[in-house]
Amino acid sequence: MTVEAGLRIVEHDAQGIDTAFREDVLAGLSQRHKAVPARWFYDETGSQLFEDITGLPVYYPTRAETEILERHGADFAAAIGPGRAVVEFGSGSSAKTPLVLRAIQPAAYVPIDISGDFLRQSAATLAAGFPGLPVYPVEADFTKPVALPSEVADMPKLGFFPGSTIGNLVPPSAVDLLRSMRRTLGAKDHGGTMLLIGMDRLKDEATLLAAYDDPAGVTAAFNLNLLDRINRELDGDVPREAFRHLALWNDALGRIEMHLAAQRDLSFTIAGKTFAMASGETIHTENSHKYDLRSAAMLLLAAGWTPRAWHTDSAERFYVALAEATEPRTAP
Structure with a gap:
């Protein structure tokens, strides 16, 4: 470990x-x-209660996103490539993270979370399952730019933001957060830095x-x-x-x-x-x-992330998008 x-x-x-x-x-x-x-839900008790929520039969997002990550591991590996530092924003229990780490052969894993005790417990559990993978937990508010550990400074980065947490923010704040993630990941006005993000699909009111x-x-x-x-x-x-x-x-x-x-x-x-x-x-x-494909894409594009692939689950309840940091455009 x-x-x-x-x-x-x-x-x-x-x-x-x-x-x-x-x-x-x-x-x-x-x-x-x-x-x-x-974000202030997530003290140690709140973090554990949220993990309990993800296992409820009526709470579909976790199962839908897990299905996508399991089904499309090879697709992600081909598009992302090996040797990246995976930086997870709001890592929580990191329950879905092993699906990504097993698929893409990362060089390091950096979980960022505001709940310090929960973060360190989860990081230790994950590291035990990935002997030899350096894990650098960072206790911080990921809604602002975060200084990453110096050990990953020169590595290409993959941001990982599962769970449709982006949906917690009103659109202007969501765009600000996605831009902040580009800064945390060190994305300049060029490609290379990538983001794997979960976004919940618009659906009927009763299910929601x-x-x-x-x-x-x-x-x-x-x-x-x-x-x-x-x-x-x-x-x-x-x-x-x-x-x-x-x-x-x-x-x-x-x-x-x-x-x-x-x-x-x-x-x-x-x-x-x-x-x-x-x-x-x-x-x-x-x-x-909740997003349809157009609104989800517009959100990413507004923040300087260009979608490269969209994946959904078999019941079409959820999206996982792979996006690349691209040069911001001020004109068509």
Whole structure:
């Protein structure tokens, strides 16, 4: 097993509080329409709950994407080639990563995740299955450019962004993130750097709602865990029992939305600041945008990634796209 010393690029204050988490929560709850970015779901408990979600019968994205990666391994290998450093953004448990690593003969693996303990556990597990493959975990917020370990600086890069996490962002922010990934991967105004990305396909409302409001209540627990994290890490007294999980389909914007809905009038304090909410008011915690082929391609192209191949599963529920960093164009 060759897990190398990882990088830690997360800022904490003297009390050990993640300053970006505190800033996002306080700013988001001060808005007229309250919201907290979805990336803050993923403390250790949240990361494990998400892994539980991926195994639910109604949650199709993981099975669909896994099918694609298994079926098209040879296609990916031919297009990508050996000897790349695979940089996974928001690696989580890295459950799908072995399918890619086995297919393309990489030179190194760099998982990036904001949940440090979960990241290191997953990196160690993966490294045990790939003896001799250098693994360099990086604890960081991948939504911003990240300095990669010096050991992979001169290697050609493949970014790996599975799970349709790109759908969590509104289109302008999604384009910004994809551009940021180009900078993290060292892509200049030339080809060579590649990105393998999962994107969920547009489909019927009933299937989508079932996937985000499962009858077992795992997604609800995942959503509500955000309040537990706020209380624990930001000295909050948010009454968890006063909120319920809410999932809805926003047809105009082509996305599933997740909210935490207040079930009564209430007030609470976080990091010394007091907030009030009326019954029925919500905290918007996640978007999950769904794409047809044209909108998916436009998103990538807008960020300087040119799609080279599209693959879908047998039920046509999900896309995995292989894209190449290309010179940005300002004219036809």
